[in-house]
Amino acid sequence: MLKIDSVSKTFHAGTVNEVRALQDVSLSIEDGCFTGIIGTNGSGKSTLLNAVAGTFTPDAGSIHLAGHDITRWPEYKRAALIGRVFQDPFAGTAPDMSIAENIAIAMKRGQHRSFGFAVTRAFKDDVADRVRTLKMGLEDRLDNPIGTLSGGQRQALTLLMAVWTRPKLLLLDEHTAALDPKSAAKVAELTKIIIAREKLTALMVTHSMQQAVDLPDRIIMMHRGAIVEDYQDERKQRVRVPDLMATFDRVQKRELFDESVAGMLKAQYC
Amino acid sequence: MSLVIGAFTMGLILSLLSLGMFISFRMIRFTDITVDGSITLGASISALMIVEGYSPWLAMLVSTLGGALAGSVTGILYTRFKIQEILSGILMMTALYSINLRVMGKSNIPLLDVTTISTGMEGFFEKITATASKVDILGWQVPIGDLAVFMTSAMIAIFVAVLLCGFLFTHAGTALRAAGSNPQMVRAQGVNNNTMIVFSLAMANGLVALAGSLLAQYQGFADVQMGIGMMVWGLASIIIGEALVGKAGIGLTIAGVILGTILFRLLIAIALRWGLNPNDLKLVTAFFVFAALVAPAWFGMLSRKISGGLNYVKN
Missing domain, CATH: 1.20.5 (Single alpha-helices involved in coiled-coils or other helix-helix interfaces)
Known part of the structure; x- marks a missing residue:
């Protein structure tokens, strides 16, 4: 279970560029729940994901995962519990190393890295079996440098690597946004299949309302560094893209209203 | 012929320097200037120990460890104290200048009339060839001493190259290569990048110091100035080596780096023979x-x- 408790983060504090990226955010995700996060640009959805991944330490609050207090853990240590797929399809793999070698690195996540050979024959058979499930024909190219593959193929492999050791949590950061439509659909489908098959707990940031409706079991909507909506269970079952759009408009109108009231009061009293 | 053998021997010894720099420059992609200091460190430690009567093999081991220590300090300056890459190396290199003077107690230690691996091997070879002082190779009369040193350096270079190549294909070695290739990826895969950098620099400078140790024993002296410009020599050797093998796998590239170093020494020997001013x-x-x-x-x-x-x- 992932438990985010009153997490706040301000970037560039005390300067003109001050950004209050997360404001007292609390969120609990049950084991086996696939949660999507949507929100406008700068709403803090990626920041929330990075707070869990450990890219930075929050100013306040705590993060617990699978019974560990990981708030102060460095990024590499959290990787023992967390699998990640990035927006940039080239970010998750080492381009000049082979497919098999890349997967060998993922296989040892959270374990001691010994002086035994990384790619053995038995390991390659195992890799071929699992890579075959991607249905991309990559099982015959295990010795090719991963840099020779397309963005979609690399992202699919990154996804496979992220779930190789069955992590306590899978983080997906707009992982289909930088792909062409066909590859994006393929990777989205794989995501759904793999998460269901491995019964993974997952947190996915997405720009696409359709994806948020189609893939996850639960949708969180963020705005200005805070959670403004939470669709669970039956509400999630019923929600459609137009509903989400309407909620977005409502949230933004409320904010416009707040701002105009503030402006009026300011004009009267200052 | 002795010129060719000399260039080959020198090339084989300095190939350890190139292999070390191959780890730092090419694998972890760290521009490490510590090299100029750590090669001298290896030479000074060995010279001191050999003059004091220790076994030359033990001297080589201690030199390697000394170089590794120097490399890890550079790594810690960079990772722990966030000092720029180049500056970390410069600081360590400058510090090593004084350390080397301290180790030797003076600026130069000659290694005359002492048992180095060169003299040790010469004696061994003379024994097995029944006191012939020259052997005939393809019609050339080669002094047995030169041949002995050449064979020894070849054995050490090949041993290190095989070990290094094997290591780069282990779990730890693949993680190291990936850390150089995509730091974000290895962090997400649970590898501590900083540890990898420190470890790589330790390994790299250990090899460089080993090259220094052999160099001192081959030349017959250790000098506090001998490291100047070594980094650029190593880099030149790597570039030649990579040009020789082209875009190849790790094993072939390592072989290429060794060949590149030898070729570079040969070119230098030829250029000097043709009248290139050594100062240039x-x-x-x-x-x-x-x-x-x-x-x-x-x-x-x-x-x-x-x-x-x-x-x-x-x-």
């Missing part, structure tokens, strides 16, 4: 590395211009 050697080397670094981009530009011209003609 470092200038020439620096120019060569500059040319090797810009040539690919320049050729690329040239070929684009030509193909662009062709397109223009077609249109």
Whole structure:
């Protein structure tokens, strides 16, 4: 279970560029729940994901995962519990190393890295079996440098690597946004299949309302560094893209209203 | 012929320097200037220990460890104290200058009339060839001493190369290569990047110090100035080696780096024979590395211009 408790983060504090990226955010995700996060640009959805991944330490609050207090853990240590797929399809793999070698690195996540050979024959058979499930024909190219593959193929492999050791949590950061439509659909489908098959707990940031409706079991909507909506269970079952759009408009109108009231009061009293 | 054997021996000894720099420059992609100091450190530790009567093999081991320590300090300056890459190396290199003087107690230790691995091997070879002082190779009379040193350095270089190549294919070795190739990826896969950098620099400078140890024993002295410009020499050797094997796997590239170092020493020997002023050697080397670094981009530009011209003609 992932438990985010009153997490706040301000970037560039005390300067003109001050950004209050997360404001007292609390969120609990049950084991086996696939949660999507949507929100406008700068709403803090990626920041929330990075707070869990450990890219930075929050100013306040705590993060617990699978019974560990990981708030102060460095990024590499959290990787023992967390699998990640990035927006940039080239970010998750080492381009000049082979497919098999890349997967060998993922296989040892959270374990001691010994002086035994990384790619053995038995390991390659195992890799071929699992890579075959991607249905991309990559099982015959295990010795090719991963840099020779397309963005979609690399992202699919990154996804496979992220779930190789069955992590306590899978983080997906707009992982289909930088792909062409066909590859994006393929990777989205794989995501759904793999998460269901491995019964993974997952947190996915997405720009696409359709994806948020189609893939996850639960949708969180963020705005200005805070959670403004939470669709669970039956509400999630019923929600459609137009509903989400309407909620977005409502949230933004409320904010416009707040701002105009503030402006009026300011004009009267200052 | 003794010139050729000399260049080969020198090349094999310095190939350890190139292999070390191959780890730091090419694998972890860290521009490490510690090299100029750590090669001298290896030479000074060995010279001191050998003069004090220790076994030359033990001296080589201690030198390697000393170099590894120096490399890890550079790594810690960079990772722990967030000092820039180049500056970390410069600080350590400068500190090593004084450390080397301290180790030796003076600026130069001659290794005459002491047992080094060179003299040890010479004695061994003389025994097995029944006191012949020269052997006949393809019609050339080669002094047995030169041959012994050549064989020893070849054995050590091959041993280190095989070990290094094997290591790079282990779990730890693949993680190290990935750390150089994509730091974000290895962090997400649970590898501590900083540990990898410190470990790589320790390994790299350990090998460099081992090269220094052998160099001192081969030349017959250790000098506090001997490290100056070594980094550029190593870089030149790596560039030649990579040009020799082209885009190849790790094993072939390692072999290429060794061959590149030997070829570089041969070129230098020939250039000196033809009357190149030894004082100009470092200038020439620096120019060569500059040319090797810009040539690919320049050729690329040239070929684009030509193909662009062709397109223009077609249109």
